[in-house]
Amino acid sequence: MNTTQVERIARAACADADIGPAGILPIKVAENAIFRVPDQHVVIRVARAGQEHAARRELQTAAWLQAHNVSAVQPMGSRADFATIESRPVTLWKELPPHRNGTEREIGSALRALHKLRVPPFLSKVEPFVRLEQRIDSASSLSESGRQWLYKRLADLRIGWEELPSGMPRSPIHGDAWEGNVVTTDAGVTTFLDLERASVGPPEWDLVSTAIKHSSFRWISAERYGAFCDAYGYDVTAWDGFQLLRDIRELRMTCMAAQAAGSDPKHVAQAQLRVDCLRGVVGPRPWAGWQPIV
Incomplete structure (x- = not known):
């Protein structure tokens, strides 16, 4: 439409x-x-x-x-x-009243409060791979080898998810806790938006969204990431399961860009860059050049 x-x-x-x-x-x-x-x-x-x-x-x-x-x-x-x-x-x-994107400290504090709540009966389990196959199917701008690599990467990460190391107790999670979905009003109230992905799962799934902004892309400084960890009370990058959740998040971001590129040529270069990063073509993290898809 x-x-x-x-x-x-x-x-x-x-x-x-x-x-x-x-x-x-x-x-x-x-x-x-x-x-x-x-x-x-x-x-x-x-x-x-x-x-x-x-x-x-x-x-x-x-x-x-x-x-x-x-x-x-x-x-x-x-x-x-x-x-x-x-x-x-x-x-x-x-x-909402006038507001801005939440800071890392505000996001950490808000997630800490959310993760402390008891799981309500109406929330279902988190689905970290939802719609990824469909996004890859739509990635018509990529070469066939690139698309097949994404399918294989998805399959490998599905296996990894089933073997996710133990961590914090499962809790209610937001599911997509980027700063645009956690905002602070002019009155100082930090507020969750976009509850579509709210579910039950490892709290670490929410924390990785901010962690990779520093470790994968250098979108935020070490000081800003440190403020997030201080507010939440935990650094997810020290957990044995961090790499797996990081890789799943990066794959989700890449598949979104690949789908967008299939219908809008302006996203083709960004989609290809993300695939190249995941495949190791452009060197180790942190990667430069990842831009929002708008």
């Missing part, structure tokens, strides 16, 4: 909730699309077809976090917070 078609769905969701859609603005239009209606202080999330269960779980997770004093984005509280429109699940959320 293009932006116009997805916006039509967002407007229909507003109508169902008796919300005027005047001034609707796209925040992000990709596999999941997000719009905001500034005058109504509402954010509309249009998920992929077939994701009804996941969308309902996001709403449930948000309510559960609020009940346990962990700040997260909140549903609008309308009669139409969830709807399926043109086969796509749509959820309505309260717009």
Whole structure:
């Protein structure tokens, strides 16, 4: 679907909730699309077809976090917070007050609080390889040898996951705890966004997202990574399972870029660079040149 078609769905969701859609603005239009209606202080999330269960779980997770004093984005509280429109699940959320991306220290503190909670019955096990095969299938810009290498890498990491060394007790995890998904309001409240990947799993899965920003890409300094470790109280890079989770995270990032390159030529060079890094063509970590896919 293009932006116009997805916006039509967002407007229909507003109508169902008796919300005027005047001034609707796209925040992000990709596999999941997000719009905001500034005058109504509402954010509309249009998920992929077939994701009804996941969308309902996001709403449930948000309510559960609020009940346990962990700040997260909140549903609008309308009669139409969830709807399926043109086969796509749509959820309505309260717009956050002014905010910025969380710092490493803030993210570490927020994850520490999240990981201390008891596992609720509605969360399912983390799926670290979800949709990776489909992304590789869509990687039409890569050579056949590159695509086959990604399939083989995926298969090897699946085996490794089954043999993951023991670590911290399994807990609720965010699943995608990058700084854009953990923000801090102007009032100083650090808040979780994008609860799509919330699940039960090793807490280390959340910690690796920040660790590789330093160890794999040098996106952050040693001092900033140290602040993250201090706030959380643990350095995941010292754990025996770190390398495996690092490799899975890097593969996920590479497959995302490869899929994007299959439909947009501007991402071809970035996708190829990431594959080359994983294959050892450009030398050891930290790698230079990894850029966000937008």
